[in-house]
Amino acid sequence: MITYAFRRLGHALLVLWATFTATFFLLYVLPGDAALSKAGVGGDGATLSPAELARVRADLGLDQPVVGQYATALLHALRGDFGTSTQTGAPALSMYVEAVPETLKLAGAALLLGLVAGTGWALLAAWTRWRLLRQALLALPAVGVSIPTFWIGLLLIQVVSFRWQLLPAIGNDGVRSLVLPALVLAVPTAAMSAQILSRSLEATLHAPYVETARARGASRSRVLLRHALRNSVLPVVTALGMTAGHLVGGSVIMETVFSRSGVGAITVRAVNVQDTPVVLVAVVFAAVVFVGVNLLVDLLYPVIDPRIQLRTARRTGLLRAGVAT
Amino acid sequence: MSLTEQVLPRLEPVPPVDPSTAGARADGDGGADVRPRPPRRTRPTLARLARQPGLLLAWTVLALVALAAAVPELFTDHDPLRPVGPRLTAPDSEFLFGTDNLGRDLFTRVVYGTAESVQAVVVAVLVGLVVGSLLGLLAGYLGGWVDDVLMRVVDVLLAVPALLISLAFITALGFGTVNIAIAVGIGNVASFARVMRAEVLRIRGSAFVEAATFAGIGRLRLLARHILPHTAGPVLVLATLELGLALLSVSALSFLGFGAPPPAPEWGSLVAGGRDYLAAAWWMASIPGFVIAATVLSANRIARSVNRHQVSAF
């Protein structure tokens, strides 16, 4: 148990380190001279004399060999120092972290909404007996994952905010301003979890133990809720880490569409002006979210399925438990 | 957003027909009692399409998109970059999609923007397909430390949402449609690598591959004859699925303003351009957005039918 926890934690740290490393080399070593962008000169670096450029490079430590730069950056990052933003001069990390709560509100609301709606939708589809309605219910989530969220957002602004004047179109002003972006951000989450759950329910409802339960006289609702649902929910839980990642990515778009402040807005601005320290923080932060959610999911597995113990590796536990004699 | 995750559980061979549900299964055996040869899939494709109007519509949409990408002149006489009428005209018979804030015909701009978007999507999927499959193949076939290292790379690609991977690449490479395409492609590498590796491992572990070692064949022949043909299907299905997803990502990135610079029309940036006129000209953002949605839907619809077909043909 303890060794397993350490192994998982070790793996998580490895992923974070690798993410930092890959992103660092991508941002600082690939084309685009970091000195130019850091000096805030952008495209026309010609106005800077070679001497001035060299000074900027020295300031930034860019005259050192790449490996040295990387080592310094990693050491600093471990202490929470990801450098300063080239736009504002503020520390990149604290600038980013200050924006987290606004995004957390948005993503949290969307996650909750998405999971509830997705689960409800899948159950409704499994419950429906009328073939045509059932097929329609099963088909709609596929539409949900195909529609660009920025387009849904703009449509809603047009109708709800401008035509009906019900909710604010932009800004971070209280709960009312949260409704539309959270709703839109929840669409792909809901559609995706509905799809995963539907497929999983479909398989579970044909499992021999469900047939056995039916043969005991269990009603449709009992079969669906008591036997099938809990057995089908694992894939949705497994996808939670991925879902969280989508929400981080999706909030980038939502915050642009609805002109909200938050980490998404900061990221877009940073990419626009090649503010590499902030971009680095954004990427590493997204990885932290993913890794963190997956650790939580690992803790959640044994609660849902007694066959899975913390010490058993996730994959083998799931696959072997079914076939072991 | 990621349909790719959901393809995975589907990419398994169909189990043999349940005897209890196949009352008429012929179980004769031996030389005398030969099982009737089941009809091979000879039903004409068109006839099958006609019974699925949704699928037919999807193919039509994609055909039109492809045509618009190849020969935009076929659809319109206007110039996408020059004003042709009054500003902000609502859609009517002359300006099918209306005009924009400079009086340019929106329909023409959408048509001429197709090529840019389609190219980006194709490049993105190819990057993901080639890089990802190669990684997956190496990891699955060689195993050992190669597998370990490559899978840690994939872990990183999975840990960061595709959109942020793309943003990081755009920061490094700069703006532009090609860079967007590469960035989106890199974001897709992980799913291709995972599917390829899983397939290679699954096929390698199957009884017929072990049986092939009793036929004394070499590693290359084993790979070429027994393993690769079986992995191709699932990977190509994934590629069709990624088409729609790549369009979503590409247009999202160009909506954010990282695509082609302003005057050039591109679907995502057309939507972004309409953002400032939401109240005054609903069509400017809505119609290009609708075109994107319709194309993605069509691509996904086709991908699903290909997937089903592939699985049942296994």
Next chain:
Amino acid sequence: MPVTHLLNPETRPEGRPMTPAVPQDEAPDLLTIEDLTVEYLVGGRRVRAVEQADLSVSSGEIVALVGESGSGKSSIAHAVLGALPAAGRIVGGRIGFDGLDLARLSERRFNQVRGRSLGFIPQDPMSSLNPLHRIGTQVTESIRIHRSASRAEAARQAVELLDRVGLPEPAARARQFPHELSGGMRQRALIAAALAGAPRLLVADEPTTALDVTVQKVILDDLSALARSGGIAVLVITHDLAVAADRADRIVVLRHGRIVESGTPDAVLGAPCHPYTRMLLASAPSLAAGRRRRSRPAGRSTPGATVTEPGGHRAPVAPTSGRDLVRVDGVTKEFRVPHTDRNQGWFRAVDDVSLTIGRGETLGLVGESGSGKSTLARLILRLTPPTAGRIAYDGTDIADVDRRGLRGLRARAQLVYQNPYGSLNPRLTVRQIVAEPLVGFGIGDRSARGRRVRELLDQVGLPGDLAERRPAELSGGQRQRVAIARALAPSPELLVCDEPVSALDVSIQAQILDLLADLQVELGLSLLFVSHDLAVIRQVADRVGVMRAGRLVEIGPADQVFHRPGHGYTRTLLAAIPGQGFGTRATGRAA
């Protein structure tokens, strides 16, 4: 062809009493199926699965529904339970039960019958219990559905029921999850669950197919006892004629959805009137049938092997002259167990096994699941290296051969797999599959290969026009023939068959066993034949090794092992085989 015969009077199981328990006319029929017709919609076509079936079961009676796959036996069971798959429906007839017509019951009304007066025992205990619910909860589910029993009351009843079906420590079992119980225990729990509603009719769908033979006996004993003492009517669905013969008061034989014969076991099996029943009987593997060896070994004498008539007894095989083909010396194989509950570390699959396989000889290796018999076969083929011990093939230690040597070894020792569905590449044609070893080992040129493929197909009894088909277009038996043809292509000396017939229906099993016997004589092959089925082993083996928990507990000439078993476990195995009780009576009458 041999008929079921007596093996050994003293090993007869005590499952079925010699006299029928309930005279037919005393109890009125509880279940009356009349004229039942079931159809499935398969790919837009309507397929009849059951055609005008008539059948009845009365209280305290066990009726066995026997047939091969696709005979419609499961469809009848599902129809009785109102659990036909979505594609299936009852198009005619009635199912009278307890004053109701089950063929025309609404789902709501059905739910008041199921789990109450109608109990169901499913086929596969491994997957028929909800993995997330405790045993006790599942055992008493029908009580909680039908009578609003309190939680405590239900828990008490669960223990009682588990105790009734003979589970040790019922209170502890009730608190466990399904994955913590063995297959036999799970099946008992499922029987307890079926009994919870105090049913008058139990429908058991292949209740022991997924279980080892010793466990099967225990479960069948349970069921028999329930019918006798509890007065419960039992409808057993089975493909196993022997099980039916042992346990049923009446047997109903189904073929292609039609009932071809029914009556008491004595009548049906003693004097079958339908040719299909006779065919089933003839192909049912039986211990007494003796070694299959049909072809005359023209001019070739296999060392140490004597040919006997079917049904007769063979003289013990003399020690093989000359060098043995395979010599296994003190071989042990351990697998790393990935972090299971307790045995963290190593699992010993094969434990210090020594044996030999002579030239031209068939060694049968028998054991229950997990006994290590398949692992041993894989060790001999060097598909996996042993942890300790030495395996010599024709005098060379196979651990020493290099890559080239291994290729040579592969050409000389071939494998036939259990599952003919999985071992053939679905994308290749039969010709390509059979020709592959010829290409791989560089045997002959293109035209010579073509001739050889035709010859091989002919040898395994497949018509040449099948050569361009793919595996999906063949039946199970045909696929196994293709697999055998491929194995024969490089002209091997040793053929390792790992459960080659266990995925096939009995009539096809018999054909494949005949084929193997013929081929062995024709080609002078050595065979290592691995099976869980003693009756199958009995038909093919010259010598028999019995494995249990990784150890070879007994090895010797087939006659000796089957008639004078030296080890207690072998005796248990033999005693658990169904169909022997019937054999006693059948021969008794015949004599």
